Amino acid sequence: MQRDLDWKPLLLVPALAALALPLVGSSSTWLTLTVAGLAMGMIIFIIASGLTLVFGLMDVLNFGHGVFIALGAFVATSVLGGMADWTASEQVWRNLVAVFTAMLVAMAVAGAVGLAFERCIVRPVYGQHLKQILITMGGMIIGEELIKVIWGPQQIPLPMPQALRGALPLGDASIEKYRLLAVAVGLVVFAALAWTLSRTKIGLLVRAGVQDREMVESLGYRIRRLFVGVFAVGSALAGLGGVMWGLYQQNVVPQMGAQVNVLIFIVIIIGGLGSTGGALIGALLVGLMANYTGFLLPKLALFSNIALMVAILLWRPQGVYPVAQR
Amino acid sequence: MSNTLLALEGVHTHIGAYHILHGVDLQVPRGQLTLLLGRNGAGKTTTLRSTMGLWRASKGRVVFAGQDITGWSTPRIAGLGIAYVPENMGIFADLTVKENMLLAARSARHARQMDDTRLQWVFSLFPAVEKFWNHPAGKLSGGQKQMLAVARAVIEPRELLIIDEPSKGLAPAIINNMIDAFAQLKAAGVTILLVEQNLHFAKRLGDTVAVMDDGRVVHSGPMAAFAGDEELQQSLLGLAL
Numbered sequence: 001m002q003r004d005l006d007w008k009p010l011l012l013v014p015a016l017a018a019l020a021l022p023l024v025g026s027s028s029t030w031l032t033l034t035v036a037g038l039a040m041g042m043i044i045f046i047i048a049s050g051l052t053l054v055f056g057l058m059d060v061l062n063f064g065h066g067v068f069i070a071l072g073a074f075v076a077t078s079v080l081g082g083m084a085d086w087t088a089s090e091q092v093w094r095n096l097v098a099v100f101t102a103m104l105v106a107m108a109v110a111g112a113v114g115l116a117f118e119r120c121i122v123r124p125v126y127g128q129h130l131k132q133i134l135i136t137m138g139g140m141i142i143g144e145e146l147i148k149v150i151w152g153p154q155q156i157p158l159p160m161p162q163a164l165r166g167a168l169p170l171g172d173a174s175i176e177k178y179r180l181l182a183v184a185v186g187l188v189v190f191a192a193l194a195w196t197l198s199r200t201k202i203g204l205l206v207r208a209g210v211q212d213r214e215m216v217e218s219l220g221y222r223i224r225r226l227f228v229g230v231f232a233v234g235s236a237l238a239g240l241g242g243v244m245w246g247l248y249q250q251n252v253v254p255q256m257g258a259q260v261n262v263l264i265f266i267v268i269i270i271g272g273l274g275s276t277g278g279a280l281i282g283a284l285l286v287g288l289m290a291n292y293t294g295f296l297l298p299k300l301a302l303f304s305n306i307a308l309m310v311a312i313l314l315w316r317p318q319g320v321y322p323v324a325q326r
Numbered sequence: 327m328s329n330t331l332l333a334l335e336g337v338h339t340h341i342g343a344y345h346i347l348h349g350v351d352l353q354v355p356r357g358q359l360t361l362l363l364g365r366n367g368a369g370k371t372t373t374l375r376s377t378m379g380l381w382r383a384s385k386g387r388v389v390f391a392g393q394d395i396t397g398w399s400t401p402r403i404a405g406l407g408i409a410y411v412p413e414n415m416g417i418f419a420d421l422t423v424k425e426n427m428l429l430a431a432r433s434a435r436h437a438r439q440m441d442d443t444r445l446q447w448v449f450s451l452f453p454a455v456e457k458f459w460n461h462p463a464g465k466l467s468g469g470q471k472q473m474l475a476v477a478r479a480v481i482e483p484r485e486l487l488i489i490d491e492p493s494k495g496l497a498p499a500i501i502n503n504m505i506d507a508f509a510q511l512k513a514a515g516v517t518i519l520l521v522e523q524n525l526h527f528a529k530r531l532g533d534t535v536a537v538m539d540d541g542r543v544v545h546s547g548p549m550a551a552f553a554g555d556e557e558l559q560q561s562l563l564g565l566a567l
Contacts, residue, residue: 201428201435208418208429215416218378219430219478220404323420 009320012312013284020292028172033291039179041287042186043248047241047260048267048279049193050234056210056274056323058227060122061129064136065264066257067143068114068235072106072242073252074151077158079105087161095161099181099247106243107236113143114235118228140257147254155253158246182244189237193276206230210274210323262302263290266309272319281320285312331356331486331517332377337386339376346372348541349386354486354534359508359518361528361549363563364538370521371413373538374488377519378410379403391485409479413490413521417471419464423455426463430478444481451507452477469500476507486517493524505530529553537562 017034024030051065079102080087086098121139125131160178167174197203205226209216213223245260246252267286271278286305293304312320332354339347347369354360362370375381377388379400388396395403404410409430418426424437427445434440449456452473458466463474472492479487492508493501501524508531512518522528528535532549545552545562552558 204421204425204429208421208425211418211420212416214380214400215412215418216429217400218380218404218410218412218416220401220432222399222401 006321009278009281009316012281012320013288016285016288016292020288023296024292026172029295031170031173032175033295034288035173035175035179035183037288037291038284039176039182039186039287040248040290041284042183043241043244044260044263044267044286045186045280045283046189046244047238048264048271048283049189049276050230050237051264052268052271052274052276052279053206053210053230054227054234055268057206057213057223057230058126059129060126060227061132062122062136063133063261064117064121064138064140064143065234065238066259066261067117067140067147068110068238068257069242069245069260070144070147070252070254070257071113072110072239073158073246073256074147074156074242074254075106075109075239076102076243076246077151077156077252080158080161087159090162092163095163098161099164099243103185103240103243106239110239110242111232111236114232114238115228117143117235118231122231140261144254144257151254153254155251157251159250160247164247178247182248185240185244189240190276190280197276202226202229207323263305266305268319270309270312270319272316272322274323275319275321278319278321278323329355331391332519333387333389334373334377335387335389337373337376337383337388339372339381340384341372341381346541347376347383350376350538350541350543352536352543352546354517354519356517357515358533359512359520359531361532361535362519362521362538363523363528363535365564366523368538369541370538371490372541374410374412374490374519374521377403377488378408407483407485409484409487411475411479411487411489411492413494415471415475417463417466417475419462421463422460423458423463423466423474424460426474426478427455427481430481432482440481444483448477448481451480451510469496469503472496472500472504473507476504480511480516484516486519487511488519490521491523492520493522493527501527 021027021030024033047069051062054060054062080098083098083101086094089095117139121135122132125135164178164181167176197207205216205221209223209226216223245256263286267279267282270282270285285308289304289308290301294301330353334350334352337347337350338345350369350373352373362373364370372381376383379398383396386396387394390406390408395406418429428434428437428440431440454466454470454473455477458470463471466474476489476492479489492504496504505527508518512531520531534547535549535552536543536546538544539562545558
């Protein structure tokens with residue numbers, strides 16, 4: 001009766017990669033696509049991890065999560081623009097200091113705006129799904145317009161710092177340096193979340209709240225305060241993801257959050273509501289699928305992820321690791 | 327100090343369009359085990375949930391230890407030292423037994439900070455909790471889950487235990503263990519408000535009884551007198567204890 005690991009979903013990521021190898025043909029191209037897919041997946045995971053907890057903990061459908069992605073990315077353009085000497089430097093450490101500064105500032109701004117978003121937009125519509133969808137989408141539109149007011153409506157370049165440009169050769173393949181950084185940051189975020197959720201009392205409360213928030217309240221804990229904290233952390237992580245995504249695309253537009261929103265919801269549904277582990281698997285699958293189909297069948301790139309979600313739901317209707325029962 | 331720990335005075339509760347409680351008057355004496363009996367749909371669970379603030383009383387007062395707690399939030403009510411075990415037990419299935427207990431031990435941040443003397447006492451009442459300490463709570467049997475639910479409620483000293491149908495779906499042997507555990511809790515001076523449909527359970531444990539019907543308390547008094555009056559039992563419950 002020990003805690004059993006449900007290992008089957010863990011095999012999905014290597015299975016998808018193995019399935020793609022004969023279709024792609026060239027092993028060096030396959031390796032490049034796989035690393036690109038994992039990097040993209042890690043960035044999507046960073047963005048989706050907070051949202052899945054918000055979804056699971058309070059049953060809140062926040063369709064405005066994308067605005068924090070765009071906000072983080074635009075904050076990064078200002079921070080990195082102000083640290084041009086650092087980003088243009090040939091020294092790796094100066095580049096990394098600039099990137100990590102941009103990440104920290106973006107997280108702080110997105111987290112603070114997340115607090116206000118929860119207080120003014122989400123709190124009045126607790127328990128009312130239709131209103132949540134409408135008002136959070138409205139919040140995202142307002143957020144996008146405010147971004148245009150501050151930074152302008154045009155696309156803004158977000159150039160990669162000097163030392164992060166280029167690729168490292170690996171056999172016949174080439175692996176972009178930035179993608180390795182994205183994978184590393186994603187792993188750090190996952191490890192930090194996993195540690196917090198499994199080793200701290202706050203994490204225990206979050207996990208319990210996702211399963212049965214009424215019982216957590218009956219034990220004497222104010223779950224709304226916990227939710228506000230999770231919402232702010234989720235917003236900050238979306239801001240971090242926005243920096244990563246902006247650097248990945250090397251430019252930012254105010255609508256970028258809405259563009260990524262679809263992928264995030266696919267990830268959360270694949271992973272199972274409230275599950276960070278499920279979100280990681282879902283994000284890696286979505287990242288890999290987008291890159292493989294982008295290479296093999298470019299016109300079917302988005303459809304392929306929806307098809308992936310449908311296939312997973314046919315296998316496990318609640319997602320791969322459901323926590324919240326809704 | 328009043329002998330009444332918990333009092334509901336004319337409590338009405340609406341759930342959506344439905345008017346469930348129609349003026350419940352209930353008194354729970356300090357240090358005693360009060361049984362709330364009644365047919366299905368009489369309003370027993372709603373009474374417990376209204377007391378805990380899980381459903382708000384639309385009219386009337388809930389008074390605990392002389393303090394009017396009507397309209398208080400559930401965490402604030404729980405903070406007064408009231409533990410609640412719902413009918414579905416409220417076990418966090420994906421957490422281990424240890425993690426379930428740690429959540430209930432509000433003063434402890436880690437399992438090693440839990441009061442060891444208290445923990446050993448709980449283990450003596452509910453050996454299954456110690457046996458399956460590191461196992462997922464979702465994998466316990468129904469009886470073990472019920473023991474965990476009650477153990478969780480008493481891991482820290484509480485003024486009042488509110489428990490909804492602890493014997494539901496349990497085998498007779500496990501019910502007897504549960505009766506022994508409640509008897510020990512009662513002997514330790516814990517005040518208990520218990521909803522129960524198992525009449526054997528009710529007769530063995532109850533000090534006082536309140537019988538509900540159609541959202542009201544229609545009878546209240548000592549359990550011994552109620553247990554000895556078959557005619558009254560038949561008229562209120564449709565069967566004898």
